[in-house]
Amino acid sequence: MFHFDENGMPTALIGGRCTVCGQVSFPARKACGSCGPEAPIETHLLSAEGRVYAATRVHVPSALGHKPPYAYGYVDLPADKTRIFAPLVGEDDTGWEPGQAVELVFCEIPAEKMQGVLGYAFTQAPRGDDV
Incomplete structure (x- = not known):
């Protein structure tokens, strides 16, 4: 993976x-x-740069122990002409807008039952980046 x-x-x-x-x-x-x-x-x-296609914030805990709120969404990877489903993380986690530039990050999965497991997510790209 x-x-x-x-x-x-x-x-x-x-x-x-x-x-x-x-x-x-x-x-x-x-x-x-x-x-x-x-x-x-x-x-x-796959490319590390994409754009949010659609996203949602979850306000209930998951069975794996994700603490709400947390976000998931579909990310378009234009260089690969594909769309993938991924967690969305970031300091400004107030909303994820369609078309928003994002970049791939690797991090520990933030769930109680997944401690120490490497995962992936997308985070807001620095302002001014044109993906």
Whole structure:
């Protein structure tokens, strides 16, 4: 799921790309959704920059122990022509707007039952970044 550099630090999410049509998926699929199981899927490192497509804030605790409020959403990765579902984190967690620029971060999953588990999320990109 994660690509690590030579120092053991996560640098990218690992998805899959159809070698026939180029469709990117995350997580990687065994078969292309368009071309079927005969089309080979290759490893693809996803872009770290995206835009919020849609988001929601959750106001109830999760079964894993996420403390509310927390946010999830769909993030478009224009460089990969794909959309993924991901947690949304940040200091300014008051709202997530469609079109808002975000960037990938790696962090411990903030849930009681997932302590010490590495996860991924998207956070607000610095102002002025045009993804």
